[in-house]
Every structure is written in C-alpha cells, then in structure tokens.
Amino acid sequence: MITTPNAVSARKRTSIGSRRNPEAEAAVLAAARELISEKGYAGFSVEEVARRAGAGKTTIYRWYPTKADLFIAIYTMERSTFVTVPDVGNLVEELVQYTTSLWRFWSSHPAGAALKGLIAEAQGTEEALGALRDKFLPDRTADLRHILTSGAARGEIRLEEVDDKVSLWVGFSWFKLLIGELHDEDAIARVMMQIAGVPRHVQS
Amino acid sequence: MITTPNAVSARKRTSIGSRRNPEAEAAVLAAARELISEKGYAGFSVEEVARRAGAGKTTIYRWYPTKADLFIAIYTMERSTFVTVPDVGNLVEELVQYTTSLWRFWSSHPAGAALKGLIAEAQGTEEALGALRDKFLPDRTADLRHILTSGAARGEIRLEEVDDKVSLWVGFSWFKLLIGELHDEDAIARVMMQIAGVPRHVQS
Amino acid sequence: MITTPNAVSARKRTSIGSRRNPEAEAAVLAAARELISEKGYAGFSVEEVARRAGAGKTTIYRWYPTKADLFIAIYTMERSTFVTVPDVGNLVEELVQYTTSLWRFWSSHPAGAALKGLIAEAQGTEEALGALRDKFLPDRTADLRHILTSGAARGEIRLEEVDDKVSLWVGFSWFKLLIGELHDEDAIARVMMQIAGVPRHVQS
Amino acid sequence: MITTPNAVSARKRTSIGSRRNPEAEAAVLAAARELISEKGYAGFSVEEVARRAGAGKTTIYRWYPTKADLFIAIYTMERSTFVTVPDVGNLVEELVQYTTSLWRFWSSHPAGAALKGLIAEAQGTEEALGALRDKFLPDRTADLRHILTSGAARGEIRLEEVDDKVSLWVGFSWFKLLIGELHDEDAIARVMMQIAGVPRHVQS
DNA sequence: TTCTAAGCGAGACGGTACGTCTTGTCTTGAG
DNA sequence: CTCAAGACAAGACGTACCGTCTCGCTTAGAA
Structure with a gap:
C-alpha cells in the first residue's frame, strides 16, 4: 500500500518542545477520520493511521492508549x-x-x-x-x-x-x-x- | 504455545472417506465454544480453535468460510x-x-x-x-x-x-x-x- | 512443536531503535545455520528459523525477502x-x-x-x-x-x-x-x- | 485457482477392475507434463496434477510414491x-x-x-x-x-x-x-x- | 545560558493471526 | 483390487497489525 500523502499530512512536522503539537494531533485525527470513512472499521489500523498522518505510532499511542479512545475522539x-x-x-x-x-x-x-x-x-x-x-x-x-x-x-x-x-x-x-x-x-x-x-x- | 490437549480433542482423528467426519465437526465446535467462553471475542482465533480441536485449519474453513458462520454455529x-x-x-x-x-x-x-x-x-x-x-x-x-x-x-x-x-x-x-x-x-x-x-x- | 530454546536464542531481545539490531540478525543467522545443518534443505522453513531464533517472522523477511537471500547469507x-x-x-x-x-x-x-x-x-x-x-x-x-x-x-x-x-x-x-x-x-x-x-x- | 479442464483430462473415467487403467495413467502423465511446462517446478503439485487429470491423489501416489518418480516418468x-x-x-x-x-x-x-x-x-x-x-x-x-x-x-x-x-x-x-x-x-x-x-x- | 524534560518521526522488534496452499494418509462407493 | 472423489491433520507460506521499544532530533521553560 502506497502512502497517500494529502493535504492533511503536513510533512516534516516535528516536536515543538515538551508539549503536544496540535498540528500532529490534528493530522492524526484527520487521517483516522479519513481512513475509517474510506475503509470502514475493518481496514482501520493504527499502523495505517500513522502512515497517513506521517506520525510515529508512539505519538498516537501516547494520546489514545486504546483504539476505543481514538474512535471516541473521531x-x-x-x-x-x-x-x-x-x-x-x-x-x-x-x-x-x-x-x-x-x-x-x-x-x-x-x-x-x-x-x-x-x-x-x-x-x-x-x-x-x-x-x-x-x-x-x-x-x-x-x-x-x-x-x-x-x-x-x-x-x-x-x-x-x-x-x-x-x-x-x-x-x-x-x-x-x-x-x-x-x-x-x-x-x-x-x-x-x-x-x-x-x-x-x-x-x- | 503448548497445545493443551483436553477432553474435547479426540486425538488422532482422521478422514472417514469423502464426506464430513462428525467427530471432527463436534471437536471443532466444542473447542470454539470453549475458547469463546474462556477468552471472549478477542482471543478467539481460528488458529487456536484448530489447535485445541486437533483439527487442520482447512477443515474449519471448509465448513465455516467466515468467522461469522462459526459464531452462528456456536x-x-x-x-x-x-x-x-x-x-x-x-x-x-x-x-x-x-x-x-x-x-x-x-x-x-x-x-x-x-x-x-x-x-x-x-x-x-x-x-x-x-x-x-x-x-x-x-x-x-x-x-x-x-x-x-x-x-x-x-x-x-x-x-x-x-x-x-x-x-x-x-x-x-x-x-x-x-x-x-x-x-x-x-x-x-x-x-x-x-x-x-x-x-x-x-x-x- | 515445543520451542526448543538453546544457546543461540538470546531471549527477550528487543528493538534498539529505528535501525537493525545486530544481535537479532546474528540469532537469525545462527538459527538458520543450525537448522539447515540439522534437517537439510527440506525441513528448512522460515517459520522454524523464527521460532528458534526467538525472532518474529517479519524480522527475517525484512532482511531476507527471499529464502535464497537467507541461504546466501548462511x-x-x-x-x-x-x-x-x-x-x-x-x-x-x-x-x-x-x-x-x-x-x-x-x-x-x-x-x-x-x-x-x-x-x-x-x-x-x-x-x-x-x-x-x-x-x-x-x-x-x-x-x-x-x-x-x-x-x-x-x-x-x-x-x-x-x-x-x-x-x-x-x-x-x-x-x-x-x-x-x-x-x-x-x-x-x-x-x-x-x-x-x-x-x-x-x-x- | 480454477481447474482448467482440457482435452487431456478424460472426464468421468472410472476403474476398469483390478488392474491399472492406462487411460488414467496417461491422463496423469499428460497433466503433469502440461503443468510443469506451464508453471515450472514451482507451481507443480500433486494436488493440481490430480485435479487436472481428474484423478484421485491416491492413484498418483500409488504409482509414484515420490515426486521424484513422477519427474522421472515425465x-x-x-x-x-x-x-x-x-x-x-x-x-x-x-x-x-x-x-x-x-x-x-x-x-x-x-x-x-x-x-x-x-x-x-x-x-x-x-x-x-x-x-x-x-x-x-x-x-x-x-x-x-x-x-x-x-x-x-x-x-x-x-x-x-x-x-x-x-x-x-x-x-x-x-x-x-x-x-x-x-x-x-x-x-x-x-x-x-x-x-x-x-x-x-x-x-x- | 545551560540543562532537562517531553514531544516527535521513524521504524525495528517479538508476536499472533490471517486465509491459502501442499503433503501424504485415509475411506467410501461404484465398477 | 482399481478408481475418482474428497475429507483429514499438519504445518509452511508471506502479509498485516499489534503494542513496545529505542534512536536522534527539536523546542520550551526551569535552573
């Protein structure tokens, strides 16, 4: 699967210090939103969200320890x-x-x-x-x-x-x-x- | 993971010709039943059912092409x-x-x-x-x-x-x-x- | 099949960051070497190598996309x-x-x-x-x-x-x-x- | 994979009594020949040969206990x-x-x-x-x-x-x-x- | 200013499960 | 006794994710 870079994923994002980067958070949520509307519940994976958002998996797990939390956020x-x-x-x-x-x-x-x-x-x-x-x-x-x-x-x-x-x-x-x-x-x-x-x- | 042999799995079952072996079918259902009551939906896998039933995965997929079919059967x-x-x-x-x-x-x-x-x-x-x-x-x-x-x-x-x-x-x-x-x-x-x-x- | 832990497999190895862990690589090669000298070409499987090396299959496929590459490495x-x-x-x-x-x-x-x-x-x-x-x-x-x-x-x-x-x-x-x-x-x-x-x- | 029925596979062949049916033997060899020339050594399986020849796997194993014997025959x-x-x-x-x-x-x-x-x-x-x-x-x-x-x-x-x-x-x-x-x-x-x-x- | 603490991307790691494939054995039922 | 048919246990295949980990970098605020 080729990563589909899109408007959402602001490339080359990085840390903005010792607190959450709202850009990253937005990118993750947008990617998750996009992914679930595209592929539904099956075909939804943290891995793919990370790929699309250009985010590290760790970053996602930091905020949403459970997939459920991510769904709630979406x-x-x-x-x-x-x-x-x-x-x-x-x-x-x-x-x-x-x-x-x-x-x-x-x-x-x-x-x-x-x-x-x-x-x-x-x-x-x-x-x-x-x-x-x-x-x-x-x-x-x-x-x-x-x-x-x-x-x-x-x-x-x-x-x-x-x-x-x-x-x-x-x-x-x-x-x-x-x-x-x-x-x-x-x-x-x-x-x-x-x-x-x-x-x-x-x-x- | 060590196979946990139990009452359910009649060992050394084999084919009884070119039709379904009811023993195997029973063993699969029993194992599936047991597994889902033990571990719930998560932790339920065809792989593990096959292991417990002493059955080949193919055998299970032959009868229940979808997990849903297996759940319905249970x-x-x-x-x-x-x-x-x-x-x-x-x-x-x-x-x-x-x-x-x-x-x-x-x-x-x-x-x-x-x-x-x-x-x-x-x-x-x-x-x-x-x-x-x-x-x-x-x-x-x-x-x-x-x-x-x-x-x-x-x-x-x-x-x-x-x-x-x-x-x-x-x-x-x-x-x-x-x-x-x-x-x-x-x-x-x-x-x-x-x-x-x-x-x-x-x-x- | 019970996993046969041996000298080769350094247990509980983990990632050392976003680059290859030479320990894991060595364990895989050693296990592969051992397996092929034990069982020959038949009886050689990536699955078994992974088991013996205490490595994930993915890890092996990451480095050796083909069995041939693995053989060459050995x-x-x-x-x-x-x-x-x-x-x-x-x-x-x-x-x-x-x-x-x-x-x-x-x-x-x-x-x-x-x-x-x-x-x-x-x-x-x-x-x-x-x-x-x-x-x-x-x-x-x-x-x-x-x-x-x-x-x-x-x-x-x-x-x-x-x-x-x-x-x-x-x-x-x-x-x-x-x-x-x-x-x-x-x-x-x-x-x-x-x-x-x-x-x-x-x-x- | 869809079975490709062809001229070779005489359909609905049956036993001719208590000795080998040369038709069956020919069909098996022809199917094997065809298969290996189509897919090469990989993609050659007794299963597929049986399918194409319309023969029972047992029949093949009876004559060619080893794949090697079958290759030699071809x-x-x-x-x-x-x-x-x-x-x-x-x-x-x-x-x-x-x-x-x-x-x-x-x-x-x-x-x-x-x-x-x-x-x-x-x-x-x-x-x-x-x-x-x-x-x-x-x-x-x-x-x-x-x-x-x-x-x-x-x-x-x-x-x-x-x-x-x-x-x-x-x-x-x-x-x-x-x-x-x-x-x-x-x-x-x-x-x-x-x-x-x-x-x-x-x-x- | 310098140091520390956290966020961040990247991606390797050990695992588990997937669904498909093949192997060689077995049995039936028809001939 | 042969044959087609096909069920069966076993287990490998290569892929996809899981959740954890470590790296090397960046930045902000505390010392």
Missing part, C-alpha cells in the same frame, strides 16, 4: 457541530427531529463508522467496554435525557420512565446502525411515538 | 435447547418470560459471547453483515414475531406494529448484551410493558 | 574463513588445493546444505535464479577466475579458455555436491588435470 | 524419441551433436523443467537423491558413456578417463540447465573439445 470531533437539540415543546416531535438528525450524522460522516468501530472494539477488551459504557454513553445520551426529562416536566411521560426510554431509544438506534439500516427513516416517526408512549388510537 | 448449537417460547395468552407476560430466559441463556452460555462476536464481526466485513442481517436475524426473531403476532390476534397490539416492536425489542436486548448489563433483569418487566404499549396508568 | 557467513586461495605458481596444483578445500568446506559446514538449498530454490522462483546467477555466482567464482587467469598469465592455458574452464569447474563441483559425492576426493586430481588441459601422456 | 516419456545418439566416428563431433540435441530437448520440452525439478527434489529427500543418483543417472548417461567408450576404442581418449569425462560432461550440462543458460550453444563446441582433450594448438 466521533466527538464533529458531533456537536452537526447534531442539534430541538426544543419545540413536544416530546415526539423533538425525538423525531433529534433521531433524524443523528441518523443523518451517522450516515454522512465517519462518525457512524467510528461508533460501529467503538462498539465492536468494546466486545473485545474490557477497557473499551468501560470507555463505552461509563464514559461515552452518559455523555452522548445527555441531550436525549434532557429531551425526555423536559417531556416529563411537561407531563408527557413520567420521570421514572426516563432511564428505560433512554435504553430503548439507544438500543433501537444502535440496532439500526449496526445492521446498516439507517436509511429507513420512516421507522423513526413510528418508533418515537411508541417510545414516547403515545396511546394507540392517537397514532393513526 | 450460537445455534444450544439455543433451541435452552430458550423456550412461552404461551400464556398474555403479551407482556410472554415477552417478560421470553426475554428473561433469553438473557439468562446469553449470560450462562458461550452463546452470549458468540452473539457479541457475531455482531462485532459484522462491523468488519460485508459478508458477516449479510449473514447477520439476512440469515441470522430473521431466523432468530421468528419466535418473538410469533409472540407478537399472537398478541395482535388477541387484540393486544395492532398487527402493523409488529415489525417496529421487533426492532425495539432486539435493539433493547442487544444493547444490554453489548454493554454487559444482562444482569439488570428488573428492567425487563418495565420495558416489556413499554414495548407492549400498556397504558401508563396501568403500569403502576 | 553460506557467506563462513566461506571466507575456511576456503583459502592457494598461490603455488602451478595451475593444476592450485586447482587441486582450492577444490579440495572447498569440497571439505561444503562437507563439514552447513555451507554445503545451504548451497544445495540455494540451487534447489533457484529452480523454483525467478528471483532466486537471478540471485544465484547474477549475484552469487560471479562473487563466488572470483577466486577461481583469479587462479585461472594467473595460470594464463604464466602460459599454462590460454586466456580465452578461462570462462569455459570456470563453467566446467563449477559444473563438476556442483554435480558432485548435488549427487552427494563430495567424499570422492580422488577424482579431484584427475579432473583438475583434465580441466587444466594437461596433455595425456603427462597425466600418467 | 522426463522419460519423450526423451528417447527426441534425443538420438550420433555415430560419425569422431568423438568431438559426436559429443557436440549429442549435447546440442539434448540441450534443445531440454529447452523445448517439459523435460528440462522436469529434470530441474528432479534435481531440486533430490536436495530435499534421501529417496529422491537415491533415485537420481542410482537409477536415473546411470540410465541416462548410458548413451554418453557409449560415445566415450567408442572414442576410447578408436584411441581418441583413454578408457580410464571415461568416468571422469562423464562427470565433467554431466556437470557442465546440468550447470547450464540449472542456471538457465541452455541458449548458449556456442559454448558447446569449445567445451566438448576441452572435454575430449583435444590439444590446445588444434583448438584454434
């Missing part, structure tokens, strides 16, 4: 930019908007592949599982939890249900992500009503 | 024996029983690890994804679909909702499996009510 | 030490001494097996053939050529004959090596006279 | 047809003609590759070496020996020299074969004079 890179939290005062509507924007984010950015990689990685090592469950999940579901809690405050659902609804929502979205059915956006509206607990006769 | 080995489909005439109750028995199956047998491995593998290769989505999933959700369809026949839910409820249920269960929270059996009852769509005031 | 390791170029001012005498010392070298060191391996390997792959013909042969026949050229300078043979005599000599020596008749040292004197072109009546 | 198949023993009453001339015809035979038929394979194989196993030295060589040098003996009878060389000259001749020819220089036919005349021992002043 994921986090852009998430906040693209996914917005709607505030329309209606639970189902908010869930639908939020889910739709997230699924589109997963589809259109390396983020989807990165999350798949993170989940897959978590099945392999205990640390990765910990990172996923205890660090990634709480952070990434904060918005969702906020939406649900607001709904509860408005009386649309009960507060005790929030946790379970989070699990349901995450499970459903991951499932669609993992089996590659993010294109099925029609399901979103139907399932969000279900999760929000809208009575049957209203759902027609 | 999973299928015992599933039917352990997971039974309840028939009590009440949707929530049936879902709770079914889910509980499945979660316990995942927890107590290599099956859980095998399924995690299958899902992880599916993130890596296109074939594995196909096997998971188009072969494994339809088969393995048939029982669930039956439970839901029966409930619809009794008028507990509407028939059009079945597909989405299957997705919700699978998503939820996979999620708990993937983040290692199968021990949280209390959630089952609450979430099954939610999935079944039992009105809020009844859920108390 | 051969070259000691050749110069053991085979000396005589200088007695008489062509036949020099050829006899040189041939005898070379045959004994082939008999008593892994070198013989290595050369046989190199020749056999060259029948299999084009690169090996190239290495043998264009790299190995010219180098290794330089001494012989020198002996013959000196003889020509003294008028014992004609200069135009040197190339053919080299071919004759190499052919004869390889032949004896390849069919395992290096013990037949009596033939040396007779054949060297023939190659040198000593008239028949003198040969009695 | 070689012998055509040798007698193509190489003729000249009889012109002049040693050098006979040697030149004989050598030329043999080199051309090696170049233009699978025979050359087969002989290279046989020699290479002989470096690997003791049986192959035995077959080469004790069975193949005496047979195949009978003609040459006859030529030389006749020359001795005519007084051109001495009878005691025959053995050494055979070695010289075989060594030289093998050498040219093994390093792939059979095209160098000019060398033949010069070297045959040398082997025949024609005095220098005549060689001009």
Whole structure:
C-alpha cells in the first residue's frame, strides 16, 4: 500500500518542545477520520493511521492508549457541530427531529463508522467496554435525557420512565446502525411515538 | 504455545472417506465454544480453535468460510435447547418470560459471547453483515414475531406494529448484551410493558 | 512443536531503535545455520528459523525477502574463513588445493546444505535464479577466475579458455555436491588435470 | 485457482477392475507434463496434477510414491524419441551433436523443467537423491558413456578417463540447465573439445 | 545560558493471526 | 483390487497489525 500523502499530512512536522503539537494531533485525527470513512472499521489500523498522518505510532499511542479512545475522539470531533437539540415543546416531535438528525450524522460522516468501530472494539477488551459504557454513553445520551426529562416536566411521560426510554431509544438506534439500516427513516416517526408512549388510537 | 490437549480433542482423528467426519465437526465446535467462553471475542482465533480441536485449519474453513458462520454455529448449537417460547395468552407476560430466559441463556452460555462476536464481526466485513442481517436475524426473531403476532390476534397490539416492536425489542436486548448489563433483569418487566404499549396508568 | 530454546536464542531481545539490531540478525543467522545443518534443505522453513531464533517472522523477511537471500547469507557467513586461495605458481596444483578445500568446506559446514538449498530454490522462483546467477555466482567464482587467469598469465592455458574452464569447474563441483559425492576426493586430481588441459601422456 | 479442464483430462473415467487403467495413467502423465511446462517446478503439485487429470491423489501416489518418480516418468516419456545418439566416428563431433540435441530437448520440452525439478527434489529427500543418483543417472548417461567408450576404442581418449569425462560432461550440462543458460550453444563446441582433450594448438 | 524534560518521526522488534496452499494418509462407493 | 472423489491433520507460506521499544532530533521553560 502506497502512502497517500494529502493535504492533511503536513510533512516534516516535528516536536515543538515538551508539549503536544496540535498540528500532529490534528493530522492524526484527520487521517483516522479519513481512513475509517474510506475503509470502514475493518481496514482501520493504527499502523495505517500513522502512515497517513506521517506520525510515529508512539505519538498516537501516547494520546489514545486504546483504539476505543481514538474512535471516541473521531466521533466527538464533529458531533456537536452537526447534531442539534430541538426544543419545540413536544416530546415526539423533538425525538423525531433529534433521531433524524443523528441518523443523518451517522450516515454522512465517519462518525457512524467510528461508533460501529467503538462498539465492536468494546466486545473485545474490557477497557473499551468501560470507555463505552461509563464514559461515552452518559455523555452522548445527555441531550436525549434532557429531551425526555423536559417531556416529563411537561407531563408527557413520567420521570421514572426516563432511564428505560433512554435504553430503548439507544438500543433501537444502535440496532439500526449496526445492521446498516439507517436509511429507513420512516421507522423513526413510528418508533418515537411508541417510545414516547403515545396511546394507540392517537397514532393513526 | 503448548497445545493443551483436553477432553474435547479426540486425538488422532482422521478422514472417514469423502464426506464430513462428525467427530471432527463436534471437536471443532466444542473447542470454539470453549475458547469463546474462556477468552471472549478477542482471543478467539481460528488458529487456536484448530489447535485445541486437533483439527487442520482447512477443515474449519471448509465448513465455516467466515468467522461469522462459526459464531452462528456456536450460537445455534444450544439455543433451541435452552430458550423456550412461552404461551400464556398474555403479551407482556410472554415477552417478560421470553426475554428473561433469553438473557439468562446469553449470560450462562458461550452463546452470549458468540452473539457479541457475531455482531462485532459484522462491523468488519460485508459478508458477516449479510449473514447477520439476512440469515441470522430473521431466523432468530421468528419466535418473538410469533409472540407478537399472537398478541395482535388477541387484540393486544395492532398487527402493523409488529415489525417496529421487533426492532425495539432486539435493539433493547442487544444493547444490554453489548454493554454487559444482562444482569439488570428488573428492567425487563418495565420495558416489556413499554414495548407492549400498556397504558401508563396501568403500569403502576 | 515445543520451542526448543538453546544457546543461540538470546531471549527477550528487543528493538534498539529505528535501525537493525545486530544481535537479532546474528540469532537469525545462527538459527538458520543450525537448522539447515540439522534437517537439510527440506525441513528448512522460515517459520522454524523464527521460532528458534526467538525472532518474529517479519524480522527475517525484512532482511531476507527471499529464502535464497537467507541461504546466501548462511553460506557467506563462513566461506571466507575456511576456503583459502592457494598461490603455488602451478595451475593444476592450485586447482587441486582450492577444490579440495572447498569440497571439505561444503562437507563439514552447513555451507554445503545451504548451497544445495540455494540451487534447489533457484529452480523454483525467478528471483532466486537471478540471485544465484547474477549475484552469487560471479562473487563466488572470483577466486577461481583469479587462479585461472594467473595460470594464463604464466602460459599454462590460454586466456580465452578461462570462462569455459570456470563453467566446467563449477559444473563438476556442483554435480558432485548435488549427487552427494563430495567424499570422492580422488577424482579431484584427475579432473583438475583434465580441466587444466594437461596433455595425456603427462597425466600418467 | 480454477481447474482448467482440457482435452487431456478424460472426464468421468472410472476403474476398469483390478488392474491399472492406462487411460488414467496417461491422463496423469499428460497433466503433469502440461503443468510443469506451464508453471515450472514451482507451481507443480500433486494436488493440481490430480485435479487436472481428474484423478484421485491416491492413484498418483500409488504409482509414484515420490515426486521424484513422477519427474522421472515425465522426463522419460519423450526423451528417447527426441534425443538420438550420433555415430560419425569422431568423438568431438559426436559429443557436440549429442549435447546440442539434448540441450534443445531440454529447452523445448517439459523435460528440462522436469529434470530441474528432479534435481531440486533430490536436495530435499534421501529417496529422491537415491533415485537420481542410482537409477536415473546411470540410465541416462548410458548413451554418453557409449560415445566415450567408442572414442576410447578408436584411441581418441583413454578408457580410464571415461568416468571422469562423464562427470565433467554431466556437470557442465546440468550447470547450464540449472542456471538457465541452455541458449548458449556456442559454448558447446569449445567445451566438448576441452572435454575430449583435444590439444590446445588444434583448438584454434 | 545551560540543562532537562517531553514531544516527535521513524521504524525495528517479538508476536499472533490471517486465509491459502501442499503433503501424504485415509475411506467410501461404484465398477 | 482399481478408481475418482474428497475429507483429514499438519504445518509452511508471506502479509498485516499489534503494542513496545529505542534512536536522534527539536523546542520550551526551569535552573
């Protein structure tokens, strides 16, 4: 495999003293992002990232001791930019908007592949599982939890249900992500009503 | 690495002519089962399975061209024996029983690890994804679909909702499996009510 | 196969930075030497060399992209030490001494097996053939050529004959090596006279 | 690799009872011949021969316990047809003609590759070496020996020299074969004079 | 200023696994 | 007893990554 030098990899980068070189960090992340969007989770390797970024493997391992950390970093890179939290005062509507924007984010950015990689990685090592469950999940579901809690405050659902609804929502979205059915956006509206607990006769 | 001979590996097995040797097949499956329950998805390799089973790698690849196929085989080995489909005439109750028995199956047998491995593998290769989505999933959700369809026949839910409820249920269960929270059996009852769509005031 | 640790394999060797570790190189060569003298050309595998040397296969392939290169390295390791170029001012005498010392070298060191391996390997792959013909042969026949050229300078043979005599000599020596008749040292004197072109009546 | 079925492989051949089926034998030899001329010594495998010939591997191993035996069979198949023993009453001339015809035979038929394979194989196993030295060589040098003996009878060389000259001749020819220089036919005349021992002043 | 501490690229190192290939043995079932 | 077919154990092939290590360089800030 020939190293594909590109705009990203500023060649002949070097140390800028006894602290991190943000250029190097950016190059690594960009290369990782590029690689995972090109080849997916398979075909993603630290070796190749280093090659493309023109970085030493050590440099990468210094910042991201685990592949999971790297995936999280790729994921986090852009998430906040693209996914917005709607505030329309209606639970189902908010869930639908939020889910739709997230699924589109997963589809259109390396983020989807990165999350798949993170989940897959978590099945392999205990640390990765910990990172996923205890660090990634709480952070990434904060918005969702906020939406649900607001709904509860408005009386649309009960507060005790929030946790379970989070699990349901995450499970459903991951499932669609993992089996590659993010294109099925029609399901979103139907399932969000279900999760929000809208009575049957209203759902027609 | 010294080969660890064990009960499983009937030594000095050989060909029984121009068709499969069931002994060899059994030894391979047993070794695979054992290995995945010991070391999990990481640390599972065809190489090691062959070593333990006293089988040639070719033999394994002959039957299971993909790791995914092997995971499915391990999973299928015992599933039917352990997971039974309840028939009590009440949707929530049936879902709770079914889910509980499945979660316990995942927890107590290599099956859980095998399924995690299958899902992880599916993130890596296109074939594995196909096997998971188009072969494994339809088969393995048939029982669930039956439970839901029966409930619809009794008028507990509407028939059009079945597909989405299957997705919700699978998503939820996979999620708990993937983040290692199968021990949280209390959630089952609450979430099954939610999935079944039992009105809020009844859920108390 | 249980790894047989031996004197050769300095355990727990590691990198010494971004350049070759001569210790590792030595261990590989020693293991290869040992292996070929033990098991011959068949039974020589990079895998086993790596095992014995306590080296990664990659390490070996890094230096010796082809088995042929490895054979050449083994051969070259000691050749110069053991085979000396005589200088007695008489062509036949020099050829006899040189041939005898070379045959004994082939008999008593892994070198013989290595050369046989190199020749056999060259029948299999084009690169090996190239290495043998264009790299190995010219180098290794330089001494012989020198002996013959000196003889020509003294008028014992004609200069135009040197190339053919080299071919004759190499052919004869390889032949004896390849069919395992290096013990037949009596033939040396007779054949060297023939190659040198000593008239028949003198040969009695 | 896709099996290339061809005219050679009589499909759906079967046993003709309790003795060898000459059709099968022919198919095996033809396939072997074809294979070695196509891919050379490397890329020659019993497996592939069986595939092409539509023969069972067992069948091949029954007749040719060693690869060497198979090579000899391929070689012998055509040798007698193509190489003729000249009889012109002049040693050098006979040697030149004989050598030329043999080199051309090696170049233009699978025979050359087969002989290279046989020699290479002989470096690997003791049986192959035995077959080469004790069975193949005496047979195949009978003609040459006859030529030389006749020359001795005519007084051109001495009878005691025959053995050494055979070695010289075989060594030289093998050498040219093994390093792939059979095209160098000019060398033949010069070297045959040398082997025949024609005095220098005549060689001009 | 000089020294120290860390970051950085490069890439060698011992390993492990991959999926393919070949070897020589074995058995069946048909003839 | 022969044959085609092909399963089987074994293990080598050459490639790809893993995560660790050391080198030799660069720079910033502490002494």
